[in-house]
Amino acid sequence: MKKIQVITLFPEMFDGVFNSSMMWKAQECKAVEFRLINLRDFGLGTRKRVDDTPYGGGDGMLLMPEPLFAAIEDAKKFDPNAKVALLTPKGERWKQATAQTWADGDNGYIFVCGRYEGYDERILTLVDEQVSVGDYVLTGGELPAMAVIDTIVRLIPGVLGGENSAAIESFSDGQTLEFPQYTRPEVFQGLEVPKVLLSGNHAEIAKWRKENSLKSK
Ligand code: 4HQ
Numbered sequence: 001m002k003k004i005q006v007i008t009l010f011p012e013m014f015d016g017v018f019n020s021s022m023m024w025k026a027q028e029c030k031a032v033e034f035r036l037i038n039l040r041d042f043g044l045g046t047r048k049r050v051d052d053t054p055y056g057g058g059d060g061m062l063l064m065p066e067p068l069f070a071a072i073e074d075a076k077k078f079d080p081n082a083k084v085a086l087l088t089p090k091g092e093r094w095k096q097a098t099a100q101t102w103a104d105g106d107n108g109y110i111f112v113c114g115r116y117e118g119y120d121e122r123i124l125t126l127v128d129e130q131v132s133v134g135d136y137v138l139t140g141g142e143l144p145a146m147a148v149i150d151t152i153v154r155l156i157p158g159v160l161g162g163e164n165s166a167a168i169e170s171f172s173d174g175q176t177l178e179f180p181q182y183t184r185p186e187v188f189q190g191l192e193v194p195k196v197l198l199s200g201n202h203a204e205i206a207k208w209r210k211e212n213s214l215k216s217k
Helices: 011-018 021-028 065-078 096-104 121-126 142-153 162-171 202-211
Strands: 002-008 032-038 083-093 109-112 129-132
Touching: 002 011, 002 065, 002 142, 011 021, 011 032, 011 142, 021 032, 021 142, 032 065, 065 109, 065 121, 083 121, 083 142, 096 142, 109 142, 129 142
Parallel strands: 002 032, 002 109, 083 109, 083 129
Antiparallel strands: none
């Protein structure tokens, strides 16, 4: 069973996502175990402080090292072999092929979701992987973590049905995106389904689909 832990100041953001059908099924069939860690629990002092101003001046606040180190230590106690993944726009762009590697491996993951203007750079001494979901700036690492976790969990063997996973395999080489698809009705608001798809000619259909598959960037 793959252990996926998330360190965040907003654990409630994950409730809907972790209880959605695919994620729920993944936990039900013991493919994955989620653990949410509230960074606030490791805050300093009676005010449970987690952020402070940057040395050298500048706008905004940074996550302090002490609460993050303590939260990661707690996560490692639960799963000693887990890799620590930090969500950051400076990270390597998340790809389907990486999702496959992380789903296949035996180790769990600890996702660290930052807030504010970032974190004290010394946190990087505990980080194994820096991941970005794209070249834009979000308010926190929570939405990227949810996207990344979703891509991993659905690839864990047994999470999606047998027929499904076979279908995924043929299109998750990380290069090919899916061809256009249609369902009933044959004509909708004057828009027709391509004739070849109604032909019953499987060779022609396969050829059409190949020609109409997108190459990802
Ligand atoms: N963040 N891909 C967390 C991102 C981001 C991204 C900005 C991460 C804010 C605090 N994370 N900090 N893009 O925009 O992963």
